[in-house]
Amino acid sequence: MSSLPNHTTITIAGTVGIGKSTLTKALANKLNFKTSFENVDHNPYLEKFYSDFERWSFHLQIFFLAERFKEQKRIFEYGGGFVQDRSIYEDVDIFAKMHYDGGTMTAEDYSTYYNLYEAMVLSPYFPKPDVLLYLDASLEDVLNRLVERGRQMEIETDKSYWQALHNRYTEWIEHFTEVPVVRININDYDVDDEESLDQIIEKIAHVLSVRSKHTLSSN
Ligand SMILES: Nc1ncnc2c1ncn2[C@@H]1O[C@H](COP(=O)(O)OP(=O)(O)O)[C@@H](O)[C@H]1O
Ligand SMILES: Nc1ncnc2c1ncn2[C@H]1C[C@H](O)[C@@H](COP(=O)(O)O)O1
Numbered sequence: 001m002s003s004l005p006n007h008t009t010i011t012i013a014g015t016v017g018i019g020k021s022t023l024t025k026a027l028a029n030k031l032n033f034k035t036s037f038e039n040v041d042h043n044p045y046l047e048k049f050y051s052d053f054e055r056w057s058f059h060l061q062i063f064f065l066a067e068r069f070k071e072q073k074r075i076f077e078y079g080g081g082f083v084q085d086r087s088i089y090e091d092v093d094i095f096a097k098m099h100y101d102g103g104t105m106t107a108e109d110y111s112t113y114y115n116l117y118e119a120m121v122l123s124p125y126f127p128k129p130d131v132l133l134y135l136d137a138s139l140e141d142v143l144n145r146l147v148e149r150g151r152q153m154e155i156e157t158d159k160s161y162w163q164a165l166h167n168r169y170t171e172w173i174e175h176f177t178e179v180p181v182v183r184i185n186i187n188d189y190d191v192d193d194e195e196s197l198d199q200i201i202e203k204i205a206h207v208l209s210v211r212s213k214h215t216l217s218s219n
Helices: 020-031 046-051 053-078 088-101 107-121 139-149 159-175 194-218
Strands: 009-013 034-036 082-085 131-136 181-185
Touching (some): 020 034, 046 053, 088 159, 139 159
Parallel strands (some): 009 082, 009 131, 034 082, 131 181
């Protein structure tokens, strides 16, 4: 049975519908860690956003940023021991940037949003996660899961949006260096299988041990 230091914070990254929440629950349960989820059901902007990106993208990004900040503060106050469903890096580097580049967020709104994000990450409440667990999948697998989950607003969104998001994720993870990364394909694990979860935890433990050796040798 694998384990990790009990103050470890794991953030799970990956495109919409890929399986972050499901794996967050399973890993936290296995490790006896706390969970940090996105607030989807009580998000006042999400449905409006999907029906009019231009009108609501700024509001939605600010909402997610505020939620993320509250969760970061909670993780900070507990001192770790968390599995987090989605990283703040994805909001900023992928979603907000995609809407800005695509013209559904104005340059002024993007700049205001980005300044706020920078001010937040400078605060002491923003310890970096120890590891980012990145979920890989083909677009087809992701679309199947979106349909299976059944959120109408997502199902009714044009496939080109999910394709663009998938492309951005694929590009982003190749250059992401903020925190150590473990990459797994969604076809290579089973959340209901203890051994499979153990293998993921072992990969995380390995990355953490490499990082701590590196930190020791550079001190
Ligand atoms: N390992 C898995 N195997 C099969 N189906 C899964 C798995 N993980 C998630 N799913 C299904 O895929 C859909 C999206 O999963 P979810 O965890 O909500 O994704 P995300 O949080 O990344 O948006 C849900 O219907 C969920 O039941
Ligand atoms: N930062 C974001 N911008 C736009 N949309 C976002 C952002 N973060 C999450 N979302 C959307 C995508 C999904 O419809 C829901 C929940 O995300 P999920 O990947 O299913 O956990 O919110």
